Amino acid sequence: AQSVTQPDIHITVSEGASLELRCNYSYGATPYLFWYVQSPGQGLQLLLKYFSGDTLVQGIKGFEAEFKRSQSSFNLRKPSVHWSDAAEYFCAGNFGNEKLTFGTGTRLTIIP
Amino acid sequence: DAGITQSPRHKVTETGTPVTLRCHQTENHRYMYWYRQDPGHGLRLIHYSYGVKDTDKGEVSDGYSVSRSKTEDFLLTLESATSSQTSVYFCATGTSGSSVADTQYFGPGTRLTVL
Numbered sequence: 001a002q003s004v005t006q007p008d009i010h011i012t013v014s015e016g017a018s019l020e021l022r023c024n025y026s027y028g029a030t031p032y033l034f035w036y037v038q039s040p041g042q043g044l045q046l047l048l049k050y051f052s053g054d055t056l057v058q059g060i061k062g063f064e065a066e067f068k069r070s071q072s073s074f075n076l077r078k079p080s081v082h083w084s085d086a087a088e089y090f091c092a093g094n095f096g097n098e099k100l101t102f103g104t105g106t107r108l109t110i111i112p
Numbered sequence: 113d114a115g116i117t118q119s120p121r122h123k124v125t126e127t128g129t130p131v132t133l134r135c136h137q138t139e140n141h142r143y144m145y146w147y148r149q150d151p152g153h154g155l156r157l158i159h160y161s162y163g164v165k166d167t168d169k170g171e172v173s174d175g176y177s178v179s180r181s182k183t184e185d186f187l188l189t190l191e192s193a194t195s196s197q198t199s200v201y202f203c204a205t206g207t208s209g210s211s212v213a214d215t216q217y218f219g220p221g222t223r224l225t226v227l
Contacts, residue, residue, distance in 0.1 A: 034215070043116075043202060043218040044155075090154060098143055098162060098206065099170070100216055102154040 002027045002095040006103035014111045015083055021076040021106050023091030032094040033074040035065055038105075039087045047089075050074060061085070086110045115139055116219035118203050124225045131190040133222050135203030137183075143206035144186040145216065146170075146178060148199040155202065161186055193226045200224070 003026045013019055025031055032051050036044040048059025055067040065076045074091060091103040115138035125131050135144060143162055147155040147170075157170030159178040167178050175197060177189045190197055203219040 036218075043220045044204075046215055046217070049215060098160065099145075099157055102156075104152060104154040 002031070002093065002101060004091055004093045004101050004103040006089075006091055006106050008106045009104070010107045010109065012109040012111060013081055016080050019076075019078045019081045019085070019108070021089050021091075021108070023074045023076065023103060025072050025074065025093050027072075027093065027095050029096070030067075030069060031096075033065075033067065034092040034094075034100065035059065035063070035074075035076050036090045036092060037061075037087050038090065044090065047076070081108075081110055083110045083112065116203060116205055116217060118201075118219040118222050120222060121220065122223045124227065125193050126227050127194060128192050131193050131224065131226075133188045133201055133203075133224070135186045135188070135219060137186075137203075137205045139205060139207075139217075140183060141205035141207050141217075142183075143214070143216075144180065145204040145206070146176075146186065146188045147202045147204065148172065148197075149202060149221075150199050158188065158201075190224075193224075195226050198224060198226045 005024045034049045035047040038044045047063050048057050050057050050067045058064050063078050067074050088105045088107050090105045092100045117136045119134045145160040146158040149155050156172045158176050161167045161180040179187045201222045204216040206216045207214040
């Protein structure tokens with residue numbers, strides 16, 4: 001069955017440090033992949049998406065993600081986090097239909 | 113961002129009562145979705161619509177029904193609310209293009225508490 005897995009429930013990083021959030025998928029082909037961010041009490045905002053082509057995609061707020069077919073991964077990165085990046089991050093995949101399958105999310109805490 | 117509103121934003125109700133949540137969009141997007149968000153589960157799809165009067169079930173559709181009589185409105189109804197339906201409900205819309213992989217845009221959410 002198709003699925004999206006975010007192995008880390010909670011990550012804590014210091015402000016200014018680099019960040020990598022992991023996302024893995026299970027699918028027989030290449031899915032379309034998305035990263036969303038949810039600030040407390042808010043809806044989800046799209047950070048970036050991968051459909052095809054260049055495997056390194058740039059998004060908003062200084063985020064980027066790299067698609068690695070060999071590892072079935074689509075990890076989100078940021079070189080230097082800011083306190084405002086504290087939020088919950090969701091990876092999602094489209095496996096060839098109208099629907100998105102979401103991971104369970106990773107909560108990011110930033111230490112001053 | 114797409115203009116998506118949800119009403120009400122917060123609701124407290126009692127077990128056994130009917131509840132209707134409304135999603136309204138101003139973007140003329142073809143697809144509309146209802147999700148619920150629960151700790152440890154991420155977002156799970158309840159129902160979705162691919163056009164006026166065209167709807168289909170998601171992975172957690174039991175106890176829920178939907179209707180879409182206009183492009184801009186998508187209603188989610190809990191016929192007889194149960195405590196297990198206490199959750200945060202999100203509406204989303206999706207553009208229709210040549211690919212089914214269109215981006216989904218999310219509303220602000222409705223927090224529903226069933227006592």
